[in-house]
Amino acid sequence: MAQVTLRNVKKSFGTVDIIKGVDLMVDDGEFCVFVGPSGCGKSTLLRMIAGLEEISSGELDIGGQSMTNVEPADRGVAMVFQSYALYPHMTVRDNIGFGLRMTGHDRADIAARTARAAQMLQLGPLLERKPSQLSGGQRQRVAIGRAIVREPEVFLFDEPLSNLDAALRVQMRIEIAKLHQDLKATMIYVTHDQVEAMTMANKIVVLSAGRIEQVGSPLELYHRPCNQFVAGFIGSPKMNFIPASVVSATAKEVELALPGGTVKIAAATALKRGDKVTLGVRPEHIMLTDKSKANLAAKLRVAEYLGSETMFYATLEDGTDVAAKADGLAKAEIGATLNLTAPPKACHLFDGAGRAIHNGDLSR
Ligand SMILES: Nc1ncnc2c1ncn2[C@@H]1O[C@H](COP(=O)(O)OP(=O)(O)OP(=O)(O)O)[C@@H](O)[C@H]1O
Ligand SMILES: [Mg+2]
Numbered sequence: 001m002a003q004v005t006l007r008n009v010k011k012s013f014g015t016v017d018i019i020k021g022v023d024l025m026v027d028d029g030e031f032c033v034f035v036g037p038s039g040c041g042k043s044t045l046l047r048m049i050a051g052l053e054e055i056s057s058g059e060l061d062i063g064g065q066s067m068t069n070v071e072p073a074d075r076g077v078a079m080v081f082q083s084y085a086l087y088p089h090m091t092v093r094d095n096i097g098f099g100l101r102m103t104g105h106d107r108a109d110i111a112a113r114t115a116r117a118a119q120m121l122q123l124g125p126l127l128e129r130k131p132s133q134l135s136g137g138q139r140q141r142v143a144i145g146r147a148i149v150r151e152p153e154v155f156l157f158d159e160p161l162s163n164l165d166a167a168l169r170v171q172m173r174i175e176i177a178k179l180h181q182d183l184k185a186t187m188i189y190v191t192h193d194q195v196e197a198m199t200m201a202n203k204i205v206v207l208s209a210g211r212i213e214q215v216g217s218p219l220e221l222y223h224r225p226c227n228q229f230v231a232g233f234i235g236s237p238k239m240n241f242i243p244a245s246v247v248s249a250t251a252k253e254v255e256l257a258l259p260g261g262t263v264k265i266a267a268a269t270a271l272k273r274g275d276k277v278t279l280g281v282r283p284e285h286i287m288l289t290d291k292s293k294a295n296l297a298a299k300l301r302v303a304e305y306l307g308s309e310t311m312f313y314a315t316l317e318d319g320t321d322v323a324a325k326a327d328g329l330a331k332a333e334i335g336a337t338l339n340l341t342a343p344p345k346a347c348h349l350f351d352g353a354g355r356a357i358h359n360g361d362l363s364r
Contacts, residue, residue, distance in 0.1 A: 008059070092128070123145060137171065157188070206221065240322045242316065
Protein backbone atom coordinates (compact mmCIF):
# COMPACT_ATOMS: atom_id res chain seq x y z
CA MET A 1 0.00 0.00 0.00
CA ALA A 2 1.21 3.49 -0.67
CA GLN A 3 1.11 7.10 0.32
CA VAL A 4 1.26 9.67 -2.49
CA THR A 5 3.10 12.92 -1.78
CA LEU A 6 3.37 15.96 -4.05
CA ARG A 7 5.76 18.75 -3.09
CA ASN A 8 5.54 22.03 -4.97
CA VAL A 9 4.60 20.19 -8.18
CA LYS A 10 4.36 22.43 -11.23
CA LYS A 11 3.51 21.84 -14.86
CA SER A 12 3.84 24.11 -17.86
CA PHE A 13 2.89 23.39 -21.43
CA GLY A 14 5.26 25.62 -23.40
CA THR A 15 5.05 29.01 -21.74
CA VAL A 16 1.67 28.38 -20.14
CA ASP A 17 1.71 27.46 -16.44
CA ILE A 18 -1.05 24.94 -15.81
CA ILE A 19 -0.21 23.52 -12.37
CA LYS A 20 1.20 26.29 -10.24
CA GLY A 21 2.70 24.56 -7.22
CA VAL A 22 0.72 21.77 -5.58
CA ASP A 23 1.55 20.39 -2.13
CA LEU A 24 -0.53 17.41 -1.15
CA MET A 25 -0.32 14.23 0.86
CA VAL A 26 -2.72 11.38 0.09
CA ASP A 27 -2.47 8.82 2.89
CA ASP A 28 -2.09 5.12 2.40
CA GLY A 29 -5.53 3.60 1.78
CA GLU A 30 -7.23 6.97 1.55
CA PHE A 31 -10.00 7.79 -0.97
CA CYS A 32 -9.06 11.24 -2.21
CA VAL A 33 -11.32 13.16 -4.60
CA PHE A 34 -10.19 16.04 -6.84
CA VAL A 35 -12.87 18.56 -7.77
CA GLY A 36 -12.68 21.89 -9.55
CA PRO A 37 -13.96 23.71 -12.63
CA SER A 38 -13.22 22.43 -16.10
CA GLY A 39 -9.65 23.19 -17.14
CA CYS A 40 -8.30 23.68 -13.60
CA GLY A 41 -5.78 20.85 -14.02
CA LYS A 42 -7.35 17.75 -12.43
CA SER A 43 -6.53 15.37 -15.28
CA THR A 44 -3.07 16.87 -15.68
CA LEU A 45 -2.33 16.19 -12.00
CA LEU A 46 -3.53 12.58 -12.29
CA ARG A 47 -1.51 12.05 -15.44
CA MET A 48 1.61 13.37 -13.73
CA ILE A 49 1.07 10.95 -10.83
CA ALA A 50 0.63 8.11 -13.35
CA GLY A 51 3.77 9.19 -15.20
CA LEU A 52 1.90 9.86 -18.44
CA GLU A 53 2.87 13.52 -18.22
CA GLU A 54 6.24 14.83 -17.15
CA ILE A 55 6.47 17.02 -14.04
CA SER A 56 8.02 20.42 -14.90
CA SER A 57 9.33 20.94 -11.35
CA GLY A 58 8.73 19.67 -7.83
CA GLU A 59 8.73 16.21 -6.28
CA LEU A 60 6.40 13.23 -6.46
CA ASP A 61 6.80 10.29 -4.08
CA ILE A 62 4.74 7.11 -4.09
CA GLY A 63 5.17 4.74 -1.16
CA GLY A 64 8.05 6.88 0.10
CA GLN A 65 10.01 6.51 -3.18
CA SER A 66 10.81 9.37 -5.52
CA MET A 67 9.14 8.78 -8.89
CA THR A 68 11.47 11.13 -10.78
CA ASN A 69 13.15 8.35 -12.74
CA VAL A 70 10.47 5.69 -12.51
CA GLU A 71 8.59 4.57 -15.63
CA PRO A 72 4.74 4.58 -15.56
CA ALA A 73 4.61 0.77 -15.60
CA ASP A 74 6.85 0.54 -12.54
CA ARG A 75 4.99 3.04 -10.33
CA GLY A 76 2.43 0.60 -8.93
CA VAL A 77 -0.40 2.77 -10.23
CA ALA A 78 -3.29 1.98 -12.57
CA MET A 79 -5.51 4.57 -14.19
CA VAL A 80 -9.16 4.29 -15.23
CA PHE A 81 -10.32 6.83 -17.79
CA GLN A 82 -13.68 8.35 -18.65
CA SER A 83 -13.54 6.71 -22.08
CA TYR A 84 -13.22 3.00 -21.42
CA ALA A 85 -10.79 2.45 -24.33
CA LEU A 86 -11.45 -1.30 -24.54
CA TYR A 87 -10.15 -3.33 -27.47
CA PRO A 88 -13.31 -3.99 -29.55
CA HIS A 89 -12.06 -7.23 -31.13
CA MET A 90 -11.11 -8.86 -27.81
CA THR A 91 -13.37 -10.60 -25.32
CA VAL A 92 -13.90 -9.19 -21.84
CA ARG A 93 -11.50 -11.84 -20.51
CA ASP A 94 -8.77 -10.83 -22.95
CA ASN A 95 -9.34 -7.12 -22.37
CA ILE A 96 -8.89 -7.60 -18.63
CA GLY A 97 -5.76 -9.72 -19.00
CA PHE A 98 -4.17 -7.75 -21.85
CA GLY A 99 -1.84 -5.60 -19.75
CA LEU A 100 -0.60 -8.64 -17.84
CA ARG A 101 0.11 -10.55 -21.07
CA MET A 102 2.11 -7.58 -22.34
CA THR A 103 4.25 -7.57 -19.22
CA GLY A 104 4.91 -11.31 -19.51
CA HIS A 105 2.87 -12.72 -16.61
CA ASP A 106 2.32 -16.46 -16.84
CA ARG A 107 -1.02 -17.81 -18.01
CA ALA A 108 -2.09 -19.37 -14.71
CA ASP A 109 -1.44 -16.12 -12.86
CA ILE A 110 -3.39 -14.11 -15.44
CA ALA A 111 -6.30 -16.57 -15.28
CA ALA A 112 -6.41 -16.43 -11.48
CA ARG A 113 -6.26 -12.64 -11.31
CA THR A 114 -8.88 -12.27 -14.06
CA ALA A 115 -11.22 -14.66 -12.25
CA ARG A 116 -10.80 -12.74 -8.98
CA ALA A 117 -11.46 -9.37 -10.63
CA ALA A 118 -14.44 -10.77 -12.56
CA GLN A 119 -15.96 -12.05 -9.35
CA MET A 120 -15.41 -8.74 -7.55
CA LEU A 121 -17.06 -6.83 -10.41
CA GLN A 122 -19.73 -9.42 -11.21
CA LEU A 123 -18.36 -9.88 -14.71
CA GLY A 124 -18.17 -13.69 -14.53
CA PRO A 125 -21.05 -14.39 -16.94
CA LEU A 126 -19.77 -11.78 -19.40
CA LEU A 127 -16.16 -12.93 -19.82
CA GLU A 128 -16.60 -14.34 -23.33
CA ARG A 129 -18.49 -11.31 -24.70
CA LYS A 130 -17.06 -8.52 -26.84
CA PRO A 131 -17.30 -4.88 -25.62
CA SER A 132 -20.01 -4.12 -28.23
CA GLN A 133 -22.23 -6.65 -26.46
CA LEU A 134 -22.00 -4.82 -23.12
CA SER A 135 -23.86 -1.90 -21.54
CA GLY A 136 -21.98 1.27 -20.61
CA GLY A 137 -21.82 0.27 -16.97
CA GLN A 138 -20.52 -3.19 -17.84
CA ARG A 139 -17.84 -1.69 -20.09
CA GLN A 140 -16.73 0.61 -17.32
CA ARG A 141 -16.52 -2.39 -14.99
CA VAL A 142 -14.24 -4.11 -17.53
CA ALA A 143 -12.04 -1.00 -17.57
CA ILE A 144 -11.89 -1.14 -13.77
CA GLY A 145 -11.15 -4.89 -13.95
CA ARG A 146 -8.20 -4.17 -16.20
CA ALA A 147 -6.83 -1.86 -13.48
CA ILE A 148 -7.55 -4.31 -10.62
CA VAL A 149 -5.64 -7.25 -12.15
CA ARG A 150 -2.48 -5.19 -12.15
CA GLU A 151 -2.83 -5.12 -8.34
CA PRO A 152 -1.75 -1.50 -8.12
CA GLU A 153 -1.05 0.22 -4.84
CA VAL A 154 -2.67 3.38 -6.18
CA PHE A 155 -5.77 3.63 -8.38
CA LEU A 156 -6.29 6.82 -10.39
CA PHE A 157 -9.82 7.41 -11.69
CA ASP A 158 -10.50 10.26 -14.13
CA GLU A 159 -14.28 10.83 -14.15
CA PRO A 160 -14.95 7.13 -14.65
CA LEU A 161 -18.73 7.39 -14.36
CA SER A 162 -19.53 10.51 -16.34
CA ASN A 163 -20.66 8.60 -19.44
CA LEU A 164 -23.22 6.58 -17.51
CA ASP A 165 -26.88 7.35 -16.88
CA ALA A 166 -28.03 8.44 -13.44
CA ALA A 167 -29.13 5.02 -12.15
CA LEU A 168 -25.95 3.29 -13.29
CA ARG A 169 -23.82 6.03 -11.76
CA VAL A 170 -25.39 5.35 -8.38
CA GLN A 171 -24.80 1.61 -8.73
CA MET A 172 -21.17 2.03 -9.89
CA ARG A 173 -20.52 4.60 -7.17
CA ILE A 174 -21.50 2.05 -4.55
CA GLU A 175 -19.42 -0.64 -6.29
CA ILE A 176 -16.30 1.53 -6.37
CA ALA A 177 -16.77 2.42 -2.70
CA LYS A 178 -17.03 -1.30 -1.91
CA LEU A 179 -13.96 -2.01 -4.02
CA HIS A 180 -12.08 0.55 -1.96
CA GLN A 181 -13.14 -1.19 1.25
CA ASP A 182 -12.13 -4.63 -0.10
CA LEU A 183 -8.81 -3.67 -1.66
CA LYS A 184 -7.80 -1.00 0.87
CA ALA A 185 -5.74 0.61 -1.90
CA THR A 186 -5.04 4.31 -2.16
CA MET A 187 -7.50 5.88 -4.60
CA ILE A 188 -7.45 9.28 -6.26
CA TYR A 189 -10.68 10.07 -8.05
CA VAL A 190 -11.64 13.03 -10.24
CA THR A 191 -15.31 13.93 -10.55
CA HIS A 192 -17.68 16.77 -11.38
CA ASP A 193 -20.41 15.10 -9.39
CA GLN A 194 -21.13 16.62 -5.97
CA VAL A 195 -22.73 13.49 -4.63
CA GLU A 196 -19.82 11.28 -5.70
CA ALA A 197 -17.36 13.68 -4.08
CA MET A 198 -19.30 13.97 -0.83
CA THR A 199 -20.12 10.28 -0.44
CA MET A 200 -16.94 8.56 -1.64
CA ALA A 201 -14.16 10.79 -0.34
CA ASN A 202 -12.22 10.63 2.88
CA LYS A 203 -10.53 13.76 1.63
CA ILE A 204 -11.61 16.28 -1.00
CA VAL A 205 -9.12 18.53 -2.78
CA VAL A 206 -10.71 21.64 -4.31
CA LEU A 207 -8.65 22.98 -7.21
CA SER A 208 -8.90 26.22 -9.12
CA ALA A 209 -6.65 27.38 -11.96
CA GLY A 210 -3.81 25.01 -11.10
CA ARG A 211 -3.78 25.64 -7.35
CA ILE A 212 -5.30 23.96 -4.33
CA GLU A 213 -7.96 26.13 -2.70
CA GLN A 214 -8.68 23.83 0.25
CA VAL A 215 -8.21 20.22 1.38
CA GLY A 216 -10.52 18.61 3.92
CA SER A 217 -13.10 15.98 4.70
CA PRO A 218 -16.40 16.43 2.83
CA LEU A 219 -18.17 17.84 5.89
CA GLU A 220 -15.27 20.14 6.79
CA LEU A 221 -15.48 21.69 3.34
CA TYR A 222 -19.27 21.92 3.53
CA HIS A 223 -19.37 23.51 7.00
CA ARG A 224 -16.08 25.39 7.09
CA PRO A 225 -15.08 26.57 3.62
CA CYS A 226 -11.99 28.78 3.84
CA ASN A 227 -13.11 31.08 1.04
CA GLN A 228 -15.99 32.02 -1.22
CA PHE A 229 -14.72 29.83 -4.07
CA VAL A 230 -14.87 26.64 -1.98
CA ALA A 231 -18.14 27.73 -0.36
CA GLY A 232 -19.69 28.14 -3.82
CA PHE A 233 -18.15 24.98 -5.24
CA ILE A 234 -19.07 22.45 -2.53
CA GLY A 235 -22.81 21.96 -2.13
CA SER A 236 -25.62 21.85 -4.66
CA PRO A 237 -27.53 24.04 -5.33
CA LYS A 238 -24.69 26.38 -4.50
CA MET A 239 -24.44 28.67 -1.50
CA ASN A 240 -26.20 32.06 -1.80
CA PHE A 241 -23.97 35.12 -1.56
CA ILE A 242 -25.69 38.29 -0.35
CA PRO A 243 -24.06 41.73 -0.02
CA ALA A 244 -24.35 43.05 3.53
CA SER A 245 -23.03 45.96 5.56
CA VAL A 246 -22.05 46.05 9.20
CA VAL A 247 -24.50 47.92 11.44
CA SER A 248 -22.57 47.28 14.63
CA ALA A 249 -19.86 44.94 15.81
CA THR A 250 -18.39 43.90 19.15
CA ALA A 251 -15.73 41.33 19.95
CA LYS A 252 -18.47 38.68 20.14
CA GLU A 253 -21.24 39.69 17.81
CA VAL A 254 -21.83 41.42 14.51
CA GLU A 255 -25.11 42.87 13.28
CA LEU A 256 -25.57 43.11 9.53
CA ALA A 257 -28.01 44.98 7.33
CA LEU A 258 -29.37 42.68 4.61
CA PRO A 259 -31.71 43.46 1.71
CA GLY A 260 -34.88 43.19 3.76
CA GLY A 261 -33.81 43.15 7.40
CA THR A 262 -30.95 42.57 9.80
CA VAL A 263 -29.21 39.57 11.31
CA LYS A 264 -27.11 39.28 14.47
CA ILE A 265 -24.36 36.69 14.23
CA ALA A 266 -22.28 35.47 17.17
CA ALA A 267 -18.86 35.87 15.61
CA ALA A 268 -15.51 37.16 16.77
CA THR A 269 -14.38 39.45 13.96
CA ALA A 270 -12.43 42.66 13.53
CA LEU A 271 -15.35 44.21 11.62
CA LYS A 272 -16.58 47.71 12.33
CA ARG A 273 -19.66 49.75 11.49
CA GLY A 274 -19.94 50.47 7.77
CA ASP A 275 -17.73 47.58 6.59
CA LYS A 276 -19.02 45.72 3.55
CA VAL A 277 -19.07 41.92 3.67
CA THR A 278 -20.65 39.06 1.76
CA LEU A 279 -23.02 36.86 3.70
CA GLY A 280 -23.13 33.20 2.60
CA VAL A 281 -26.11 31.00 3.38
CA ARG A 282 -26.99 27.68 1.77
CA PRO A 283 -30.38 27.17 0.07
CA GLU A 284 -31.14 24.32 2.47
CA HIS A 285 -30.65 26.61 5.49
CA ILE A 286 -32.74 29.57 4.38
CA MET A 287 -36.22 29.33 5.90
CA LEU A 288 -39.63 30.57 4.93
CA THR A 289 -41.06 32.59 7.80
CA ASP A 290 -43.57 35.27 8.84
CA LYS A 291 -43.13 38.80 7.59
CA SER A 292 -42.21 39.96 11.11
CA LYS A 293 -39.28 37.53 11.36
CA ALA A 294 -37.98 37.80 7.78
CA ASN A 295 -34.63 39.40 7.09
CA LEU A 296 -34.64 38.76 3.34
CA ALA A 297 -37.49 40.11 1.25
CA ALA A 298 -37.59 38.24 -2.03
CA LYS A 299 -39.76 38.18 -5.13
CA LEU A 300 -40.33 34.69 -6.49
CA ARG A 301 -39.07 34.10 -10.04
CA VAL A 302 -39.19 30.33 -10.46
CA ALA A 303 -40.53 27.48 -8.35
CA GLU A 304 -39.53 23.86 -8.92
CA TYR A 305 -41.86 21.31 -7.34
CA LEU A 306 -39.76 18.18 -6.97
CA GLY A 307 -42.12 16.29 -4.69
CA SER A 308 -39.62 15.67 -1.91
CA GLU A 309 -38.75 19.35 -1.82
CA THR A 310 -39.61 22.64 -3.49
CA MET A 311 -36.88 24.90 -4.83
CA PHE A 312 -37.66 28.60 -4.87
CA TYR A 313 -35.53 30.94 -7.00
CA ALA A 314 -36.14 34.54 -6.01
CA THR A 315 -34.66 38.02 -6.30
CA LEU A 316 -33.91 40.25 -3.31
CA GLU A 317 -34.72 43.96 -3.30
CA ASP A 318 -31.09 44.83 -4.17
CA GLY A 319 -31.27 42.57 -7.26
CA THR A 320 -29.35 39.62 -5.75
CA ASP A 321 -30.68 36.22 -6.80
CA VAL A 322 -31.19 33.65 -4.07
CA ALA A 323 -32.26 30.01 -3.98
CA ALA A 324 -34.17 28.51 -1.08
CA LYS A 325 -35.00 24.87 -0.55
CA ALA A 326 -38.36 24.35 1.10
CA ASP A 327 -40.59 21.49 2.12
CA GLY A 328 -42.10 19.55 -0.78
CA LEU A 329 -45.56 20.85 0.14
CA ALA A 330 -44.54 24.53 0.07
CA LYS A 331 -46.28 26.56 -2.65
CA ALA A 332 -46.10 30.16 -3.85
CA GLU A 333 -47.21 32.22 -6.84
CA ILE A 334 -44.63 33.53 -9.28
CA GLY A 335 -44.09 37.24 -8.50
CA ALA A 336 -45.24 36.84 -4.88
CA THR A 337 -43.11 38.10 -2.00
CA LEU A 338 -41.34 35.35 -0.06
CA ASN A 339 -40.50 36.13 3.54
CA LEU A 340 -37.17 34.42 4.01
CA THR A 341 -34.79 34.29 6.91
CA ALA A 342 -31.10 33.48 7.03
CA PRO A 343 -30.66 31.76 10.43
CA PRO A 344 -27.63 33.27 12.26
CA LYS A 345 -26.01 29.89 12.97
CA ALA A 346 -26.06 29.04 9.24
CA CYS A 347 -24.43 32.29 8.09
CA HIS A 348 -20.88 32.53 6.74
CA LEU A 349 -19.10 35.85 6.26
CA PHE A 350 -16.55 36.65 3.55
CA ASP A 351 -14.37 39.74 3.19
CA GLY A 352 -13.82 41.78 0.04
CA ALA A 353 -11.13 39.34 -1.15
CA GLY A 354 -13.46 36.37 -0.69
CA ARG A 355 -11.70 34.98 2.41
CA ALA A 356 -13.92 33.49 5.09
CA ILE A 357 -13.94 35.67 8.20
CA HIS A 358 -16.57 33.56 9.92
CA ASN A 359 -18.10 30.12 9.28
CA GLY A 360 -21.55 29.11 10.46
CA ASP A 361 -21.61 26.80 13.45
CA LEU A 362 -24.41 24.40 12.59
CA SER A 363 -22.06 21.43 12.94
CA ARG A 364 -20.72 22.34 16.38
N1 LIG B 1 -0.99 18.76 -23.91
C1 LIG B 1 -1.41 19.97 -23.57
N2 LIG B 1 -0.90 21.08 -24.16
C2 LIG B 1 -1.31 22.32 -23.80
N3 LIG B 1 -2.25 22.56 -22.87
C3 LIG B 1 -2.79 21.50 -22.26
C4 LIG B 1 -2.42 20.16 -22.56
N4 LIG B 1 -3.13 19.34 -21.78
C5 LIG B 1 -3.94 20.11 -21.03
N5 LIG B 1 -3.73 21.43 -21.30
C6 LIG B 1 -4.40 22.57 -20.65
O1 LIG B 1 -4.21 22.44 -19.26
C7 LIG B 1 -5.36 22.88 -18.55
C8 LIG B 1 -5.79 21.81 -17.59
O2 LIG B 1 -6.29 20.73 -18.32
P1 LIG B 1 -6.87 19.45 -17.60
O3 LIG B 1 -7.23 18.46 -18.67
O4 LIG B 1 -5.93 18.99 -16.55
O5 LIG B 1 -8.18 20.04 -16.92
P2 LIG B 1 -9.30 19.31 -16.08
O6 LIG B 1 -9.33 19.99 -14.74
O7 LIG B 1 -9.10 17.84 -16.09
O8 LIG B 1 -10.62 19.72 -16.86
P3 LIG B 1 -11.95 18.87 -17.20
O9 LIG B 1 -12.79 18.98 -15.95
O10 LIG B 1 -12.56 19.64 -18.33
O11 LIG B 1 -11.56 17.48 -17.55
C9 LIG B 1 -6.40 23.25 -19.59
O12 LIG B 1 -6.39 24.65 -19.74
C10 LIG B 1 -5.89 22.56 -20.85
O13 LIG B 1 -6.27 23.28 -21.98
MG1 LIG C 1 -10.15 16.26 -16.96
